[in-house]
Amino acid sequence: MSTSSRFIVVTIGLVIVFGGIFGWKAFEFRMMQQQLSKEKPPAVIEAVQAGTREWVPSLNSVGSIRAVNGIKVANELPGVVETIRFESGDMVEKGDVLVELDVESDRAALETRRAEAESARRTFERVSNLVERNAVSQAEFDEAEAAYDAARARVREQEALLRKKILRAPFDGKTGLRLVDQGEYMPTGTPAVEINMVDPIYAEYSIPEKHLSGVEVGDRVTVSVAAYPDRVFEGEISAINSSVTAENRSVRVRATLENGDGALRPGMFADVRTLEPEPREAVVVPRTSVSFNTYGDFVYVLNENEEGELVTERRSIETGAERDGVVEVASGLESGERIVANGLLRLRAGQRVQIADEDDRPGATVEDSGSGAAQGDG
Incomplete structure (x- = not known):
């Protein structure tokens, strides 16, 4: 076979192959057009009615x-923990003893102060009797009286020091974790417990x-x-x-x-x-029925066309506060209008839809204001 004959055969073969491919693609395209030209069945959706509620605006x-009241109870004076009279988490009343520090040396000092005060009292009484008979001078009487007053003041001072070695609850409350242990030395200002x-x-x-x-x-x-x-x-x-x-x-x-x-x-x-003190009436819809979008929120409202079929209308709305799964609609929707309840991503404007059986959709309606007040942002 000559070269020209082989070229003709190859060319015919290529024409047959590419013609078959183009023919198959044209057939697929015609089939696709036929499928697209067929009327699609309505999408099955759940519907809900916009309702009204008493809406309490909030900030x-x-x-x-x-x-x-909340403080950490700490010691004013240093000392060694002798007794702990509470447990972590206890409820205590004002004045209850929490921690007692060792006061043995302080008690001994108090006895000394009391003995000094008793001696000063006796001296003052003797001088008082003598001054009435002009046996001592007024200066000696004043000195004895001052010594007695100072001795009593030292007793009160020592008693106050003893009281400060007992840590008490300053008010009714609940204790936190215990922060000290028995036998521990507590420098001044060491927290013992939080109340x-x-x-x-x-x-x-x-x-x-x-x-x-x-x-x-x-x-x-x-x-x-x-x-x-x-x-x-x-x-x-x-x-x-x-x-x-x-x-x-x-x-x-x-x-x-x-x-x-x-x-x-x-x-x-x-x-x-x-x-806010006064509630107001507001149109509300379920949160799932609203598409929140950067360029504006919207819902799909259900309308009837000339053939009596339900079709979707994309309606821009202004939303307010959200509370308990419902959203306030400030504008764009009236109470009583029917909208798509959920699944908005699979829908488009003007699409034919069919509402699912009402009995299969419990809780798919927004109750009127008689169902109770809702709270929302103002």
């Missing part, structure tokens, strides 16, 4: 728990100065702590600082909370909500 802050008054207890936090006009003593607060994530502690504002902190233009606020079971402890980190 969120962070702060810490602080004891009404905190834990009922009631304070929550202290700061608010921006721009919110100062909306906060007053007596306003209700709720407090949450990490140790009890499912529990909310309630109290009220008991004091507001008289000045504004210059560094961050904020005002310190103190709230008082009941703490009968001692759950709250000093030093805890606290999330504090300051509640």
Whole structure:
């Protein structure tokens, strides 16, 4: 076979191969077009109705728990620990003995002072009798009286020193960990134990100065702590600082909370909500029904088209506070409008949808205001 014949055969073969490939691709493309031209069934979704609730606006802050009274009990005088009369974690009352230091030498010194005071008393009485008969001078009487007064003062001084060798609870409270051991020498100022008054207890936090006009003593607060994530502690504002902190233009606020079971402890980190006194009606929807977006939050509202089918409408909304799984809608949505409850990522605007069986979706509606008040950020 000549060279030209072989070239013709190869060319025909290539045409057949590439023609088959192009033909197959064209067939696939036609099949894809047919599939796309087929009407897709409606997406099955869960729906929810926007409702209204009594919404209590609040101001969120962070702060810490602080004891009404909290100190470390320390000794004013040095000494050796003779007796410890408490256990770590005890509840104590004001005046209860906590630690006794060795006072043997101090008691001996007190007996000496008392003996000196008794001798000075007798001398003063004798001089008093003699001065009435002009047997001694007024100067001798004054000297005896001064000596007696000084002796009594030394007795009281020694008694005070003895009392300082006994460490007592300065107020009702709960003890922390014991910091000293029996037989230990305690230099002056050595902490023996920490005591905190834990009922009631304070929550202290700061608010921006721009919110100062909306906060007053007596306003209700709720407090949450990490140790009890499912529990909310309630109290009220008991004091507001008289000045504004210059560094961050904020005002310190103190709230008082009941703490009968001692759950709250000093030093805890606290999330504090300051509640406004008057609730207001607000449109609310479940959090799962809102797409939070950098360029604006939105929901999918359900509308009927001309054929009576449900289609989605992407509706931009302005959201407010979030509380207990629901979000306040400040604008863009009316109470009673139906929206997609969840799964927004798989939907698009104008898409046909079908609502799942109502019985299969427990809790898929937002109750009206009769269901109770919700709290949210103002």
